[in-house]
Amino acid sequence: MKKVNIVGSGFSSLSASCYLAKAGYTVEVFEKNDTVGGRARQFIKDGYTFDIGPSWYWMPDIFDKFFADFGKKTSDYYQLDKLSPAYKIFFSDDVITIGDTMDKICEEFERIESGSSVHLRKFIHKAQENYDIAINKVVLRPGLSPLELVTKETVVRVDQFFKSISHEVRKRFKNPKLVSTLEFPVLFLGAKPSKTPSFYNFMNFADFGLGTWHPRGGMYEIIKAMRALAEELGVVFHTNSPVEKILVENGTVKGLQANGTDYSSDYVISGADYHHSESLLDSKYRQYTETYWEKKTYAPSSLLFYVGFTKKLDRIEHHNLFFDTDFERHAEEIYDEPQWPSEPLFYVNFPSATDATMAPEGCETGFFLVPIAPGLEDTPELREQYFDLIIDRFEKRTGQSVKDAIQFKESFCVNDFVEQYNSYKGNAYGMANTLRQTAFLRPNLKSKKVQNLYFSGQLTVPGPGVPPSLISGKLVSSLISKKPTS
Ligand SMILES: Cc1cc2nc3c(=O)[nH]c(=O)nc-3n(C[C@H](O)[C@H](O)[C@H](O)COP(=O)(O)OP(=O)(O)OC[C@H]3O[C@@H](n4cnc5c(N)ncnc54)[C@H](O)[C@@H]3O)c2cc1C
Numbered sequence: 025m026k027k028v029n030i031v032g033s034g035f036s037s038l039s040a041s042c043y044l045a046k047a048g049y050t051v052e053v054f055e056k057n058d059t060v061g062g063r064a065r066q067f068i069k070d071g072y073t074f075d076i077g078p079s080w081y082w083m084p085d086i087f088d089k090f091f092a093d094f095g096k097k098t099s100d101y102y103q104l105d106k107l108s109p110a111y112k113i114f115f116s117d118d119v120i121t122i123g124d125t126m127d128k129i130c131e132e133f134e135r136i137e138s139g140s141s142v143h144l145r146k147f148i149h150k151a152q153e154n155y156d157i158a159i160n161k162v163v164l165r166p167g168l169s170p171l172e173l174v175t176k177e178t179v180v181r182v183d184q185f186f187k188s189i190s191h192e193v194r195k196r197f198k199n200p201k202l203v204s205t206l207e208f209p210v211l212f213l214g215a216k217p218s219k220t221p222s223f224y225n226f227m228n229f230a231d232f233g234l235g236t237w238h239p240r241g242g243m244y245e246i247i248k249a250m251r252a253l254a255e256e257l258g259v260v261f262h263t264n265s266p267v268e269k270i271l272v273e274n275g276t277v278k279g280l281q282a283n284g285t286d287y288s289s290d291y292v293i294s295g296a297d298y299h300h301s302e303s304l305l306d307s308k309y310r311q312y313t314e315t316y317w318e319k320k321t322y323a324p325s326s327l328l329f330y331v332g333f334t335k336k337l338d339r340i341e342h343h344n345l346f347f348d349t350d351f352e353r354h355a356e357e358i359y360d361e362p363q364w365p366s367e368p369l370f371y372v373n374f375p376s377a378t379d380a381t382m383a384p385e386g387c388e389t390g391f392f393l394v395p396i397a398p399g400l401e402d403t404p405e406l407r408e409q410y411f412d413l414i415i416d417r418f419e420k421r422t423g424q425s426v427k428d429a430i431q432f433k434e435s436f437c438v439n440d441f442v443e444q445y446n447s448y449k450g451n452a453y454g455m456a457n458t459l460r461q462t463a464f465l466r467p468n469l470k471s472k473k474v475q476n477l478y479f480s481g482q483l484t485v486p487g488p489g490v491p492p493s494l495i496s497g498k499l500v501s502s503l504i505s506k507k508p509t510s
Pocket residue numbers: 031032033034035036037054055056057060061062063064076077078079080081082265266267268295296297300326328393444445446452453454480481482483487488489490491493
């Protein structure tokens with residue numbers, strides 16, 4: 025039986041491990057940290073449960089498809105609730121609530137801009153067509169050739185690859201609050217809306233058409249489910265096992281070294297950050313230079329706070345976006361002139377608002393996220409300064425005092441991303457999906473220099489986010505097993 029060793033245990037590694045074990049390979053996973061899950065690990069303190077990274081469960085069909093590939097259902101492992109409302113956006117002079125149906129969302133759009141619901145329905149209809157093409161066809165291709173992007177459906181939509189999502193949204197909607205609402209979903213792809221092709225409006229269908237879901241107990245339930253499935257299929261996990269070297273002989277991978285021990289295998293997949301993965305190879309076997317990595321556009325890093333509140337908070341939902349400052353300016357401070365943002369937008373997640381298991385009774389679990397440029401200086405003083413800034417704005421916008429109810433707060437930023445995940449420049453979400461960094465233009469799933477060495481995860485194909493990471497694991501396993509993806 026052929027053997028595969030996998031570096032890291034994020035979503036893409038877990039996904040690859042399941043597909044390859046099912047295809048008959050012997051699979052072992054090596055994770056440097058003490059728990060599996062990568063950026064999606066869990067943190068529990070004093071009865072408060074936090075997802076350290078992802079909190080938005082979008083594109084439920086992709087999770088369903090993953091488990092269905094193994095004859096399972098998500099409900100075999102965790103219970104999903106559709107959030108109603110999906111989320112709330114705080115602006116300086118208003119609050120927009122995104123409901124759980126198109127009718128409710130149209131009503132809210134009409135309240136802001138008369139006649140906008142007609143444009144919205146058309147826009148979402150186009151987005152749905154793109155979703156079907158992207159998710160069921162294009163994204164399942166491994167990014168080996170530009171021809172993969174050429175289908176009869178994409179050919180007639182070629183203009184959508186050269187116009188930006190910003191352009192498309194602004195053509196139809198005038199109110200800046202509606203523009204921000206419709207530009208928000210593509211932020212998950214890691215780039216500015218003005219740099220993201222309008223074809224990616226399929227994210228708007230994911231948002232308004234498919235809805236926002238919550239696995240009861242938190243996103244870590246998915247990690248637990250995937251690990252359980254992998255173990256059912258025979259995968260072996262080694263935690264506290266940092267990989268120090270990928271072993272190569274005469275241009276062919278021979279295994280890896282972790283904690284000073286050599287583990288031989290026929291194939292290696294690295295689901296760790298790509299730049300770090302290549303650093304585990306002798307320099308002659310690396311495909312990309314430091315200049316290559318330096319020039320790429322990364323998705324943002326984040327300043328995160330995990331806060332336990334000793335009371336229930338008012339006027340909040342499960343997901344809350346604070347877009348009460350200048351969206352453009354913050355984007356410029358992330359991408360164009362990297363610096364700590366002057367007036368940051370931020371996001372707050374209160375899973376305990378809908379899920380009582382996430383906090384002690386009468387308390388609230390709060391996760392605060394400020395997107396920032398990767399590679400910024402990260403000091404305790406800066407973290408404190410930004411916490412004060414956002415908690416003041418949070419109090420003002422939600423009209424309540426919360427500082428007096430903080431039981432504890434922990435922070436996580438650039439230095440932690442580097443130290444905990446070997447992340448390049450402390451990026452949180454990998455490499456942005458811009459036109460020049462899409463599909464075959466992204467770092468490869470398959471090494472061009474080492475036989476039987478592969479890569480997966482948010483820096484390769486198809487890109488950042490949990491659903492793409494699941495797909496990345498599937499793609500890489502099908503390259504190895506030579507079974508086509510469907
Ligand atoms: C704060 C934050 C919020 C997010 N929010 C969302 C969201 O709401 N929805 C969404 O869909 N996506 C979200 N994402 C993105 C999503 O979490 C990621 O795209 C996804 O989890 C990445 O998975 P991955 O397989 O690329 O690997 P990672 O999760 O990056 O895992 C890589 C693993 O490799 C390990 N590793 C590194 N070096 C070594 C080594 N030498 N030896 C052994 N192991 C090693 C690391 O410890 C890590 O466990 C968010 C991410 C962050 C950080």
